Amino acid sequence: MTAKKTSLKNIKKIGVLGAGQMGKGIAQVAAQTGFETVMVEPYDEVRKKAKKGIIESLDRLVELGKIKKKERDQILDRMTFAKDIESLNDVDYVIEAAVESTAVKEDIFKSLDRICAPHVILTTNTSSVRLGKLASVTNRPEKVLGMHFMYPAQKMKLLEIIRTPATSDESYNIVKELAIHMGKQPITVTDSPCFVTSRLIQTFINEAIFCLYQGVSSKEEIDAAMRLGMNHPMGPLELADFIGLDVVLSMQQALYDGFQEPKYRPCPLLLSLVEVGHLGRKTGKAFYGYNADGSKKV
Ligand SMILES: NC(=O)c1ccc[n+]([C@@H]2O[C@H](COP(=O)([O-])OP(=O)(O)OC[C@H]3O[C@@H](n4cnc5c(N)ncnc54)[C@H](O)[C@@H]3O)[C@@H](O)[C@H]2O)c1
Numbered sequence: 001m002t003a004k005k006t007s008l009k010n011i012k013k014i015g016v017l018g019a020g021q022m023g024k025g026i027a028q029v030a031a032q033t034g035f036e037t038v039m040v041e042p043y044d045e046v047r048k049k050a051k052k053g054i055i056e057s058l059d060r061l062v063e064l065g066k067i068k069k070k071e072r073d074q075i076l077d078r079m080t081f082a083k084d085i086e087s088l089n090d091v092d093y094v095i096e097a098a099v100e101s102t103a104v105k106e107d108i109f110k111s112l113d114r115i116c117a118p119h120v121i122l123t124t125n126t127s128s129v130r131l132g133k134l135a136s137v138t139n140r141p142e143k144v145l146g147m148h149f150m151y152p153a154q155k156m157k158l159l160e161i162i163r164t165p166a167t168s169d170e171s172y173n174i175v176k177e178l179a180i181h182m183g184k185q186p187i188t189v190t191d192s193p194c195f196v197t198s199r200l201i202q203t204f205i206n207e208a209i210f211c212l213y214q215g216v217s218s219k220e221e222i223d224a225a226m227r228l229g230m231n232h233p234m235g236p237l238e239l240a241d242f243i244g245l246d247v248v249l250s251m252q253q254a255l256y257d258g259f260q261e262p263k264y265r266p267c268p269l270l271l272s273l274v275e276v277g278h279l280g281r282k283t284g285k286a287f288y289g290y291n292a293d294g295s296k297k298v
Contacts, residue, residue, distance in 0.1 A: 018098035019050035025153030193258025208236035241280035
């Protein structure tokens, strides 16, 4: 039997790992753009919730007249939901969107390398884990890339494709073709700390926290400066609360560790808020206070 060649037309079935905020959107995009899609999530409740969320999202598209009811049914028919990573043994392509932890992702990539056929390209949606680390735990470093979708993946147009020095042009071209097929506008990025999007947004948020810490202005005024002065939908401190201060800190730490430059040091105010568990909307408190339904306290 001859080995299957990697090419876009040979990609029929895509595996998505992790059914959290990003994974469910990515799986929906894959199924909507014609691929059989297997979503793997170890937690039953999360998997059920993701399936429900995808059905609701597709129903909204039907209501808005963006897709027909028949199309909605066909998209759902293309999707399967599994608990075990071994279910990815017959996929042609993988997008990993599990928790942001180097150790967890290294384990996943080791398993994927064992489970998936040699032609399969393995990608990750990581925002800050070094791609080289994941490539190096596999026997196919030339086929390991980043495919960094933005939140929400169904709606946002931009996609960062991250390549390492080991990535082959052949794999890169397939990932790019696939991104375009999925309706995304890809940009190409090297394996540099936090890539482009996360590096820029993080630096912006950390600088806003420094402005508050140094008493340059009040939190409301710093946010207003960016909302009203720069037309941003959310101010940087509101955005930090929305993302979660623990996530903001871990990204800032990844930038600082990656570049070893003082300009990336996390603001001490960010560190102290995280230390006392004031993480933003999810804990009800950080720069602003939040009600149980996530709305901002006035
Ligand atoms: N949230 C964002 O705005 C955003 C944007 C771009 C990229 N990312 C990246 O996407 C990835 C996922 O982020 P998220 O916000 O969806 O996280 P999340 O915590 O909402 O979801 C992660 C999911 O992965 C599951 N998981 C844990 N271990 C697993 C395993 N071994 N196999 C399969 N699933 C496993 C968890 O149970 C969880 O449901 C991260 O790498 C993150 O950095 C997040």
